[in-house]
Amino acid sequence: MKSYAFPAALLLSSSVVLADQASTLNPVIVTATRTAETADETLAAVTVISRDDIERSQATMLPEILRRVPGLSVVSNGGLGQSSSVFLRGTNSDHVLVLIDGIKVGSATLGTYAFQDMPLSQVERIEVVRGPRSSLYGSEAIGGVIQIFTRKGTATGEVKPRFSVSVGSHNSHQADAGLSGGDADGWFNLGLSALNTDGIDVKNDGESDKDGYSNRALSLRVGREFGDSSEVELHWLRADGEAEFDGSFQNESESRQQVLGARLSTALTDNWQSSLQLGRSWDDSDNFLDGVFSSRFDTVRDNVSWQNDIAVGVADLLTLGLDYQKDKVFSNTDFDVTEQDNRGAFAQYQTSLGRHDLIASLRTDDNQQFGRHNTGSLAWGYALANDLRLNASYGTAFKAPSFNELYYPGYGNADLGPEESRSLEVGLSGPLGNGRWAVNVYDTRIDDLIAYDASIFGPANIQNARIRGIETVLTQSLGAWLFSGNLTLLEPEDKDSGNDLPRRAREALQLDLDRQIGALSLGASLHLESSRYDNLANSRKLDGYSTLDLRASYALAADWSVQARMANLFDDQYQTAADYNEDGRTVFVTLAYQP
Template identity: 55%
Template sequence: MSKVVVTPAAILLCAVSPFSLAAEALPLAPLLVTASRTPQTAEQSLAAVTLIDRAEIERKQATSVPELLRGVPGVSLANNGGPGKTTSLFLRGSESDHVLVLIDGIKVGSATSGSAAFQDLPVELIERIEIVRGPRSSLYGSEAIGGVIQIFTRKDAGAGLRPFLSAGTGSHASHSGSAGLSGRAGSSWFNFGVSASDTDGINVKPRSASGYEDDRDGYRNLSASLRAGHRFANGLELDGNLLQAKSHNDYDQVNTRRTAGFGANADGVQKVAGLRARFAPLDPWQVTLQAGRAEDKSDADQDGAFYSRFDTRRDSLSWQNDVSLAAGHTLVLGVDHQHDEVNGSTAYAEDSRDNDGYFAQYLGGSGRHDWQLALRRDDNQQFGDHETGSVAYGYALSDELRAYASYGSAFKAPTFNELYYPGYGNPALDAETSRSLELGLQGQPAWGHWQLAAFRTRVDDLIAYDSRLEAPNNVDQARIRGVEASLGSQWLGWDWNANLTLQEPESRADGASDGNELPRRARQILNLDIDRAFGRFSAGASLHAEGQRYDDLANQRELSGFATLDLRGEYRLDEQWRLQARVTNLLDADYQTAAGFNQPGQAVYFTVRYQAL
C-alpha cells in the first residue's frame, strides 16, 4: 500500500473544524480529523485510530451502531437485551461515560447519565465513524479519558441527483427501510435521508426471573438526517447538519409484588444540529467557527400511566485557528464553549452549567521524526480549572515501519445524576482524573498492514457507589493496562482482518475491592473478519469472542465468556442493485453481557440495496 504525504499547506486547504468532517472528496488515503482536530491519514496519526467507512458498513450488513463498534480493538459492550436496549460501551477498560461522542462535530450524550444512546443512532444514515483510543482531553476537554468516537452522517459528493434506498426483513418480525437523495450543483451540495426499523425483539429477562413479564420486548426507530453546504467565490464555506432519531422501546420492569411494573416502555428523541463557517483571512491561516445543539429526551410510561421524563440539552460553540508556520509545522489554537441544561419531571438542585476551554496544539515533523504537543485549560462553572496535556512522538524506522510513544492526562466532570439526583446524588464530588502512557508499532508492508500498541492508564478519584454515604463518592482508583494487536492481509484470495485485545481493568481502591476487575469489561476480546468476491457474488464471516467478566465490582456475579459467528453474502444484480443475506449468531450461543439480560440467538436477515451512480 503506497503512502500519501499531506503537507501543512494541503492540511490548511482542507482543514475542518475539530467537531466536523465535511472534507471534500476523499483522497485514496482517507483523512481522519478526530485524533488531532486537523486532517491526517491513519498512518500519520500518533494515536491508535480506526476508521469505519460506508463501504464497510454495507459489507458487514450491520443493523446497528453497537454491532459496528464491537469489532473495534479495545471495545467491550454491555447490552440490556438486544436491539434498541440500553448499551454501554467501554473503551480500553475505562468507564462507559469516559468516552466522548461527537456527531458531525457536535458533542452529544445525556447530561444526566453521562453516556450516548448508541442503540438509537440510525446506521443507514451514517457515512463514517472514527474511533480514537487513548486520552484526548487536551483537545476536547471532559469525558475523553478512554477515547473519542466521532460519527458522521451521510454526505455524497457526486455530481447531479443520486437517490439511494434499502429495504430489509428478518427474524423476530424485523423490518427496516431507508431512502435518500443527494445532489451537487456547482458549489452547492446536499444530502437528505430517512430511515425506519421495527422489531418484536426478544424476551429481555429470562422466563425464570420472578416478577418480570413473559413477553417480547420490541423496538422501533424513525430517523432523518440532512447535510447541506455552499462554497462562495471568495473561499468562504458554509454548511449545516441535522439528525433526529425517534425511538419507542419496550422493556421489563421489576414487579415483585405484581402491583406495578407492567407495560413499561420509553419514547426517546436524539437530536443534533450544527452550523459551520470556514474561511482563510490569510494564506497560512484557516479559521473555523461552529455552533451546535444536541438534545437527549426520554419519556417513560409504566402500568399505562406516565412515569418519568428526562430532557437534557447541550449547546456548544467552537472557534479554531490552524496556522501553517513552515513546511511540516502547524499550530492550532482554539476556544470551546459548552452549556449543559437539564429539564424534566425530576427536580435537580442545579440544572445547568457552563464550561469554557482554551487549547493549543503544535504538530511538527522533520525527516523520520513526527511530534504532537497539546495543552488545554477548562474553566468549569462547578469544578473550577482543569489543565490537561499530551505529548506524542513518532519515528519512522523504515519506509514501512514506525514506532510511536505518547503520554496524556484527562478528566471527567461528574454527571447531574451523580451530583444531584434526589435521594442519590452527592454535590461534593470532585472530577475524575487520569494519566495514560502508550507505546506502539505500526507497519505497512507490501502484504498488508499491522499495528501493536501497549497502554497503561491510571484513573484517580473514580466515582463509585459508597455504601457508607449511600451515594456516589470519589472512593476508587483504577489501573488499566493492556495490549492491542491488529493485522490485515490477503491470503488464498480472501481478505483477512483480525484484532486482539488483552487488558487488565482493575480497581485500586482501599478495601475489599482492591485488585478486583472493573465490572462488565472482558479481559480478552478477539475479532476476525474474512471476505472474498466471486464475480458478482461475495461472501464473508465475522467471529467475535470475549473472555469472562464480572457484573459487579465485588466480583461475585460472573458472566461466562462467549463467541459468536456471523455469515454474510451479497449478489450484485448490476452496478446499482444488490441483494444481501446475513445469519447472525450462527451457532446460537447463549450468553449475557449484563447479568439477567438475554441476548438474541440465531437470526436471519435479508436486504435489498440501490445506489444511483
C-alpha cells in the first residue's frame, strides 16, 4: 500500500525528480506515473538502467545498452554512430516518447530521436516504461517512454573529479572527464566527452570504404534546495556528431542534439506539491555529398509543464497538469508550414484499497493541425500471497504526424490524422531470493498507421496492426554473482496483409552474468534475436543473429581501474537493416579514475 505524505522528502512533483534508490533491486522511478514510486509498487512494466549498470556493461553509446531492455529492439544503419532506431513492443520507431531530464526531445521533421548521438558518459540513469503513456505525456507514447537522466552531483560536501581514456578497434579513441559535488543544500555536475572512430564500411553497395564517426558532448546540471519543501534545478546537454556513410545523394552529416531545461518545485501546503518546468530542445542536421552542402533540417521544440500533486488522505494522490509544446522547422527545403503547437491537460488519480491499487488517468490534447484528441488509461494491481503481484491495465494512445509526413514538398499530406492505439496488458511478478521476476502479456491494436500510398504518391492513414507479446524478466543477486535475463516473444502483424511488420524480430533473448572476485570483476552478455523481414511485403528476410560480449575490470588502486571489453566475440556477421553491416568483433580498453 502506497503512502503519500509531503514533507518533500520524496518531492513527488515532477518527472525529472531523481530520488535516491536504497537498493538496486528496488529503485525509485518517476516516469510511469510522473510521480515517485518504487519498482515493486508500480503497475507498469519498467526497466531501470542505473549508473552502476552502465559502468558494469562498459557500453559507449545509448543504443548499445538499450538493446538489453525486454521488448525493445535496436535497428542500426551500420556501426558505431550510424543512424539507429528503437522499436518498443513491436510498435513503430516513432511510437516511443523520449525525455531528457523531463524535457521532450527529438526531430519534428523525422518524428524520432537520434539515439546514436547520446554518449553514456553523460547519463546517470535510464527509465524505460513499456506500454502506452499518452494519457500522461500526449503524442508518441504508443509503445512507451524512455527517460534519460543526466549525471547529478551528490551531497557529500566534496568536489570530485573523474576521467577516463579508451582505445579500441577501428582506430577508436574516447576520453571522458567530469567534476561534481554538492552538500545538503545544493549540487552540481559538469561532464565532457569526445569520441573518434574510423568505423566500418556500413553499406554493401559496391563501394568499399570506412565510414567514420566523431562525437563531442557537454552536460551541466545544477540544483539547490530551499528549506525542506522547495527546489530549483537547471540542466543543459549538448552532443555534436559527425558521420560518414554511403549514399549517392549525400554521404556525410553534421548533427547537434541539445536540450536546456529549468524546474522549480515547491510545497504550496503540507499536502500539495507544485512544479513548473520550462525546456527547449534542438535537433539540427546539415548534410553533404563529398563535402558539398546538400540540405539542412533544424527543428526547435519548446516545452512548458505545470504539474500539481495533491495528497488526499494517506493512500490517495491526485495529479493535475498542463503541458504546452511548440515545434518549429528551419530548413533550406520549403515546407508549407513551419510551426505547430499542442496544448494538453491531464489528470491522474492513484488510490489503494486494502490489497488493491488503482490508477486512472485522462488527458486531452488540442493540436493545431488535427484538433482535439483524448486518451485514457486504467491500471489495477492486486497483492497476492507470498508477495506476488497481479497487474492488469488498459490504455489508449496516439501519435501525431511529423512535419515530413504533413508538409514535405511533393510528398507530405496535410489531411493526415493521428495514429491511434489501444492496449490491454496482464502481468504477474514477485520476489525470488535476492531478486525479482515478472511476466507480462500484452495485446496492442493500432489503427490508421501512416504508410506510403502509391495512388497519391505520399503518406496516408491506410494501415492497421495488431501486436501481441510476452515478456519474461528475471534478476538475481547471490553473493558476488549478479544475473539478469529477459525473453521477448512477439507477434507483430499487419492486419491488412497478414504479414509481419518490418524489422521486428519475433524472439529475443538477453542474458547478463557478472562476478566479483576481490579487485577483479568479470562479466558476459549473450544477446540473440530471431530472423525478421526488412519490408512490409515480407519478400526480403534478414537472418537471426547472436552476439557474446565479454568484459573485465580490475581495481588498480582505491580510485583507479582498468577495463577491457570484447564485443561480438565470435565475429557474427549480421544486419538489422538490409544492406547495412553491423560491427564484427571489437575490443575496447579503458583506464578510469573515479573517486
